[in-house]
Amino acid sequence: MFLLAVSSVRADEVLIFDDNQYGIFTPSGMMGDDGDLQMKTLKINGKRLLNVTYVPQGIYGLGWAGIVFQYPANNWGQFKGTSLLQEMNKLTFWAKGKKGGEKITFIIGGMDQDYSDSGNIEREIRLNEKWKKYSIVPKGNLKHMIASFGVAVNALDNPEGCSFYLDQIYYEDSKGRKTEEIPRDFGSFAVKKEPGDVKYIYRDNICLRFSPCGVMPKTALVNIDTKFSDNPYAGKTCMKITALEDKSEWAGLYFLYPLNNWGDFKGRKDLKGMRKLVFWARGSGKVAFGIGGVNKGKYKDSGNGEIEVELSDDWVKYEIRVRKGNLSHMIGGYYFSAKKEGNPQGIELFLDEIRYE
Numbered sequence: 632m633f634l635l636a637v638s639s640v641r642a643d644e645v646l647i648f649d650d651n652q653y654g655i656f657t658p659s660g661m662m663g664d665d666g667d668l669q670m671k672t673l674k675i676n677g678k679r680l681l682n683v684t685y686v687p688q689g690i691y692g693l694g695w696a697g698i699v700f701q702y703p704a705n706n707w708g709q710f711k712g713t714s715l716l717q718e719m720n721k722l723t724f725w726a727k728g729k730k731g732g733e734k735i736t737f738i739i740g741g742m743d744q745d746y747s748d749s750g751n752i753e754r755e756i757r758l759n760e761k762w763k764k765y766s767i768v769p770k771g772n773l774k775h776m777i778a779s780f781g782v783a784v785n786a787l788d789n790p791e792g793c794s795f796y797l798d799q800i801y802y803e804d805s806k807g808r809k810t811e812e813i814p815r816d817f818g819s820f821a822v823k824k825e826p827g828d829v830k831y832i833y834r835d836n837i838c839l840r841f842s843p844c845g846v847m848p849k850t851a852l853v854n855i856d857t858k859f860s861d862n863p864y865a866g867k868t869c870m871k872i873t874a875l876e877d878k879s880e881w882a883g884l885y886f887l888y889p890l891n892n893w894g895d896f897k898g899r900k901d902l903k904g905m906r907k908l909v910f911w912a913r914g915s916g917k918v919a920f921g922i923g924g925v926n927k928g929k930y931k932d933s934g935n936g937e938i939e940v941e942l943s944d945d946w947v948k949y950e951i952r953v954r955k956g957n958l959s960h961m962i963g964g965y966y967f968s969a970k971k972e973g974n975p976q977g978i979e980l981f982l983d984e985i986r987y988e
Contacts, residue, residue: 645716647700647724647780647800651679651837653857655715656700656779658890659844660707664689668696668784669896671889672842673796680798687786698891699738699781705849708744712777716750719802722767722780728795731760734788735795738781739769749775753783758795773802830902832886832910832965832985833857835866840899841964845885852877853884864911864946864983875916875969875977883968885925888961894928898962905958905987907936908951908965914942916978918969922951925963933960942980958987 646654651672658670667690673682685696702713722739735758740751750769780800784793831839836858846853856871863869874882888899908922923935934956940949965985969978 643718643804645719645802647722647802648681648797649799649801651839655713656702657704657844658698658700659704659846660699660701660778660781661891662697662699662781662783663693663695664691665696665698666690666895668698669889670698670891675796678798680796681800682794682796683782683784684792684794685784685789686792687790689786694787695783695785697736697738697781697783699741699778701742701778702776703852703854704844704846706742706777708742708746708777709850710777710852711746712742712748712775714774714776716773716776716779716802719773719804720768721803722769722800723764723803724780724800725762725764725798726756726758726795727762728758728760728793730793731758733758733784733793733795735793736783736785737765737767738778738783739767740771740776740778741781742777746775746777748777749773762798764799828988830905830987832908832987833870833982834984834986835863836868838886840901841886841888842890843884843886844891845887845893845963845966847883847885847966847968848879848881851879851882853882855884859981862981864913866983869981869983871979871981872967873977873979875971875974879971881968881970883966885963886965887925887963892925892962894925894930894962896962897930898925898932898960899964900960902958902961902964902987906953908985908987909948910965910985911946911948911983912940912942912980913944913946914978914980915944916969916974916980917941918967918978918980920949920951920965920967922953922958922965923956923961923963924966930960930962932956932962934958942978946983 740748750771859871921937923932934953936954
């Protein structure tokens with residue numbers, strides 16, 4: 632499981648997703664015939680939004696698939712949730728279908744193991760082909776939430792499959808949001824222009840190309856803050872990660888493309904020609920960093936490499952060179968892993984300026 636930082640928004644709204652930025656809830660909870668559904672970020676008119684595609688193959692014979700945003704990641708109720716939403720009273724988001732007519736179930740809550748969501752609702756919506764804003768008010772309250780948002784699609788209502796888009800997913804209080812626009816009217820994506828020989832993975836609070844969603848093992852607790860502002864190496868923020876504070880014997884995190892892809896879908900092809908991954912790190916503990924290694928599914932990484940380091944309190948620059956193969960097709964763009972043995976107190980690490988060169 633992992634935690635993404637709360638965006639710097641007004642106190643009367645809580646970010647779930649907007650322009651490639653995630654709040655603390657992670658789209659990690661795949662459900663049903665999970666191989667039939669894919670969620671990825673897509674750039675349209677200069678802005679990043681979510682694209683969900685459903686192809687009903689029925690790999691488990693269930694006839695439906697879905698995904699939920701969880702806190703922490705992969706938490707189905709075995710860990711406590713968060714009280715972050717307790718002052719909010721509704722979920723709002725923009726959505727549209729690729730063709731129009733797509734019937735989608737939108738979800739709040741639903742986790743009910745050792746810990747459960749205090750608010751729940753499911754609402755079926757038939758989407759338009761034009762952007763429309765929707766609001767959902769949950770039953771109960773939002774004092775303790777694990778699953779903040781989710782979607783589910785079934786083959787009965789969408790026999791030929793479907794594709795739809797999501798943007799500006801927020802929780803709001805009774806005052807509503809001060810500023811918003813129809814998603815199609817957004818301007819350029821606010822990322823510094825890259826030199827031609829550099830491909831960034833993380834830079835000043837924005838994760839690019841790969842999503843930090845692949846928690847290893849699924850039961851591990853990995854906390855991530857992508858907007859940590861205390862002593863970044865460059866810019867205004869860096870990434871803070873803590874792990875091994877639970878009973879896990881080891882823990883790790885993959886930056887994957889697309890989201891939650893362990894080889895079921897094709898990876899990225901825009902790293903061809905890059906020779907190494909460069910990043911800056913500080914912290915405490917013994918950690919392995921690497922690239923590639925996703926090789927159990929239909930599609931595999933074309934190259935890999937790994938280093939092991941003892942972290943320092945000061946920022947140190949590290950390089951991972953391609954040890955085998957090349958970077959012509961990559962699913963796992965970057966990862967870290969650590970063992971409880973050698974890190975009995977857990978690990979705390981800070982990362983910045985992660986890029987391929």
